[in-house]
Amino acid sequence: MRWTKQSEQFVYGNRWFRVHLADVELPDGRHLDHFLIRQRPVAAATVVNAAEEVLLLWRHRFITDTWGWELPAGVVEDGEDPERAAARELEEESGWRPGPLQHLLSTEPSNGLSDAVHHVYWGESAEWTGEPVDGFESSRREWVPLKLVPDLVSQGQVPAATMAAALLLLHRMREE
Numbered sequence: 001m002r003w004t005k006q007s008e009q010f011v012y013g014n015r016w017f018r019v020h021l022a023d024v025e026l027p028d029g030r031h032l033d034h035f036l037i038r039q040r041p042v043a044a045a046t047v048v049n050a051a052e053e054v055l056l057l058w059r060h061r062f063i064t065d066t067w068g069w070e071l072p073a074g075v076v077e078d079g080e081d082p083e084r085a086a087a088r089e090l091e092e093e094s095g096w097r098p099g100p101l102q103h104l105l106s107t108e109p110s111n112g113l114s115d116a117v118h119h120v121y122w123g124e125s126a127e128w129t130g131e132p133v134d135g136f137e138s139s140r141r142e143w144v145p146l147k148l149v150p151d152l153v154s155q156g157q158v159p160a161a162t163m164a165a166a167l168l169l170l171h172r173m174r175e176e
Contacts, residue, residue, distance in 0.1 A: 001027050011035075016075070017114075039116040044073035044166070045086035047098050047126040048174060052146045054167065055094060055126065057138035061159075068159040069144065069152060071120065071166065072137075082119040094141045095132040099125035105169055107162045120166040146171055 006023040013019065018038040025031055047055045056069040072093035076085040083101055091097045101121040108117055132141070144152070149171040158164045 003027070006031070008036075013038075016040075035113075037114040037116070039114055040078075041076040041082060042073055042116065042118045042162075043076050043082040043085035043089060043121070044071040044118060044162070045090040045098060045101055045121040045123070046071045046166075046170070047090070047096060047123045048146060048170065049124075049126075049143060051143070052174065053143035054146045054149070054170065055090075055096060056142055056144050057093060058140045058142065059138040064159070066159050068157055068163075069167075070138075070158070070160055070163050073118070073163075076119070083121055086119065086121040090126075091129060091132075092134045093132050093137045095128060095130055095135075096126040096141075097129050098123040099127075104166055107165060109160075109162050118162040120162065122166075122170055146174055 004025045006025050008020050008022040011019045011021050016039070020036050020038060022034045022036055023031055024034045057072055058067065059070055060067050072090045074085065074089040074092075076082050083103070087098050087101060101123045104120045104122050106117055106119045110116065149158075149167045152158050153164045153168060158167060
């Protein structure tokens with residue numbers, strides 16, 4: 001049941017993504033046009049402190065007109081290591097510089113439409129460096145008890161799939 005890409009052509013692009021149109025051959029020999037979005041990787045990070053609280057951002061997403069908890073995240077710049085990008089984004093968006101980070105998971109959040117990969121890291125220490133450079137990214141930054149994560153996810157307060165998966169995994173790991 002493998003689909004085979006016969007060709008792919010560029011349609012539109014900007015700094016954030018590129019749209020392509022592919023000619024795809026289905027297993028039965030039929031062809032279909034399939035749009036795909038090519039995106040740069042994303043890196044995210046958080047910290048769990050000694051009180052078993054996780055650092056989260058409360059933010060609004062205008063596209064879906066929703067509010068929710070998220071991890072600081074952003075695009076991995078060309079030539080940048082994803083772990084370094086995650087640390088940079090954490091500090092820029094929260095004002096906290098993380099200590100050593102550990103890889104938590106990598107996901108493909110919409111692999112039927114996009115080649116995006118999201119890399120998530122976490123650490124056990126952070127140093128407050130001052131107000132975030134990218135403070136406009138969120139309404140507030142809070143240390144939220146990790147034990148509340150499953151309820152927050154089930155109540156829809158963590159709407160982004162990668163963020164929900166990462167926080168649930170982190171919760172599970174810290175329970176053990």
